[in-house]
Each structure stands twice: as structure tokens, then as C-alpha cells.
Amino acid sequence: MENCWICGDLADSKEHKFKASDLKRFYGKKFDCYYIQESAVQIESYKDRILKFPEIICTKCNVTLTRKHDDAYDIFINYCHQNYDLLLERAELNFENIYGKNWVEQKRNLYRYFAKHAGCKIVTSEYPQDLTDLSEFILGKEKTEKFTLRFELKMIIKLLHTFYNKDREFGHLFNAQTLYYGYYDNLTLAGWLSNNWITTNWVYSKNINPNKKSDFINKTERLKIVDLNYYDKNLLETESYYEMIKYFEFGKLNTLEKRIEHYKEIIE
Ligand SMILES: [Zn+2]
Known part of the structure; x- marks a missing residue:
């Protein structure tokens, strides 16, 4: 058994790649939906193994310690x-409007939620890194030097949601593949997660x-609006439902180079 990358104890718990409560809220306990990565895989339950990371964290870190982070999310x-x-x-997120007077700590907790997800992605990637900065942040340190987020709103997903939500519960969850660039002792790793029309990009x-580092003094964060002009291909030409979803998520970021530029712009 491996050690928990957050606290160092034995890793006996499997973190969800998607938050279990999101999956249950959207799809119920039993469901019929697709998990889209390189190809679409049909899944039937929020407990499906494909939805979880292997055991790389401990139960305490996965449940008790990070409950506040899950709640903030x-x-x-x-x-x-x-x-x-x-x-x-x-075109901005106002954390006081979201959380009320405790917004500074709650904004931190939200970032810690994404830090746990990003850490699990990095540990299971081809190039695991020393994650001390992330684990200390999750365990209570007030700052992180190597981790930041950027939020986006994808209008096309709202349209899709409005269209499909008429006759059934429709929910869209997307987890982009971890990307890395740079050299072996100086790698940047990044990805994004979408919950309906809100996309959260993370960069480590x-x-x-x-001036691009995570900041818990600013009450607001920019929300980049991804409008309908962003897409240049006729949507009706997309071959299948999951091709369409991939297209809506990636848009013009359809090559590795363009995705690297996208993440560079977030941190440089
Ligand atoms: Zn732990």
C-alpha cells in the first residue's frame, strides 16, 4: 500500500475523480451515462471504479479533514x-456574495478542494511531483505558491442544459486529461474540471x-466568458453526442500546443 500524499499515513481511500455528490445530484444512485475520455465508456453507478482514483490518500484526508472543502465546493x-x-x-465571481462574511476562509477551502483533486491527478500522472506545497495548503497553510485556478463560464453548455433539461435531469461533468510541459525538474501540470457551465482550470x-498566484485577499476573481463565437465549426456537423461534448469543452484548444498556451496565459 502506498502512503497518503497529503499526510503520509497509509493510503486506504479512493478519491472520486468527480465529486460523488455531483454525480448523485445529477444522475441519482443508479444511472445511465457516458464517461468520456479518449473514448466514451458507459457507466451505471456513481460507485463505478472508473470514476475513482486508486488508493493514494487516507480515509481521514479524504473524508474528515476535507469535509469543509467539499462543503465550500x-x-x-x-x-x-x-x-x-x-x-x-x-464576468466575475464575488466570493462575499457566494459565501457571506466568512468568504476569505471559504475561498481558501474552495481552492483546497481543487488542490486535492489536482494533487490526485498529479500523483497518478506519468510525472508525479513533490507535492509538499499542495499538501501543506490542504492541511491548513494559508498560502500556496505553486497552485492557482482560473474560472470560466461556457455559454454553450448552458444552451445544451436548457435544451436537454426540459424532459429529463441533465447534468454535465467533465474532467480534462492532465497536461504537462517543461523539463523534468521544472514541469508544469494542468487540467480543468467542468460542472455544467462552470469550468475551473488548475495549474501546478x-x-x-x-501577480497570478492564488490570492485570498481579493474578494473577486475574473470569470472568463467563453461565448458562442468561440466555436467556429457548425455544431450540426458533429458526429455524435460525445464528440459534440468534447467539442464544446475544448473549442479551439484542439491541439496540445494551444492547450499549453491556454495554461501559460493563466500563470504568466
Ligand atoms: Zn492522509
Whole structure:
């Protein structure tokens, strides 16, 4: 058995690649949906093994210690689901509006939620890194030097949601493959997660520009609006449902080079 990358104890717990509560909220306990990575795989339950990381963290870190982080994420997602028009108009996230007076710590907890996800992705990638910066942040340190987020709103997913949600519960969850660039002792790793129209990009790197580092003093974060003009291919030409979803998620980021540019822009 491996050791938990967060606290060093024995790793006996499997973190979900998608949050179990998101899967249950969207699809119920038994469901019929597709897991899209390189190809689509049909899955039937939120407990499906493909939805989980192998055992790389311990139960304490996966459940007790990170419960506050999970709660901050749930509040964030509910707020984004309920305030689409406001978010579109303002193109920013206001953490005081999301969390109330405790927004500084709650914003940190939200970042810690994504830090756990990113750490699990990095540990299971081809190039595991020393994750001390991330684990200390998750365990309570107030800052992280190597990890940052950027939020986006994808209008096309809202359209899709409105269309399909008429006659059934429709939910969209997407987990982009971990990308890395740079050299062996100075790699940048990055990915994104989408929950309906809200996409959270994460980047782990030694090379984050000081003014792009995670900041828990700023009440607001920019929300990049990915509008319908972003897509240049006729949507009706897409071959299948999962091709369409991939297209909506990646848009113009259809090559490795373009995705690297996308992440570089977040940290440089
Ligand atoms: Zn642990």
C-alpha cells in the first residue's frame, strides 16, 4: 500500500475523480451515462471504479479533514447554477456574495478542494511531483505558491442544459486529461474540471508569476466568458453526442500546443 500524499499515513481511500455528490445530484444512485475520455465508456453507478482514483490518500484526508472543502465546493456550485445571468453579466465571481462574511476562509477551502483533486491527478500522472506545497495548503497553510485556478463560464453548455433539461435531469461533468510541459525538474501540470457551465482550470507550477498566484485577499476573481463565437465549426456537423461534448469543452484548444498556451496565459 502506498502512503497518503497529503499526510503520509497509509493510503486506504479512493478519491472520486468527480465529486460523488455531483454525480448523485445529477444522475441519482443508479444511472445511465457516458464517461468520456479518449473514448466514451458507459457507466451505471456513481460507485463505478472508473470514476475513482486508486488508493493514494487516507480515509481521514479524504473524508474528515476535507469535509469543509467539499462543503465550500457545494456552495460554490449551487451558487453558479442559480446565478447564471448575473455571472454572465458581471464576468466575475464575488466570493462575499457566494459565501457571506466568512468568504476569505471559504475561498481558501474552495481552492483546497481543487488542490486535492489536482494533487490526485498529479500523483497518478506519468510525472508525479513533490507535492509538499499542495499538501501543506490542504492541511491548513494559508498560502500556496505553486497552485492557482482560473474560472470560466461556457455559454454553450448552458444552451445544451436548457435544451436537454426540459424532459429529463441533465447534468454535465467533465474532467480534462492532465497536461504537462517543461523539463523534468521544472514541469508544469494542468487540467480543468467542468460542472455544467462552470469550468475551473488548475495549474501546478514553480513558474507562477507573483501577480497570478492564488490570492485570498481579493474578494473577486475574473470569470472568463467563453461565448458562442468561440466555436467556429457548425455544431450540426458533429458526429455524435460525445464528440459534440468534447467539442464544446475544448473549442479551439484542439491541439496540445494551444492547450499549453491556454495554461501559460493563466500563470504568466
Ligand atoms: Zn492522509
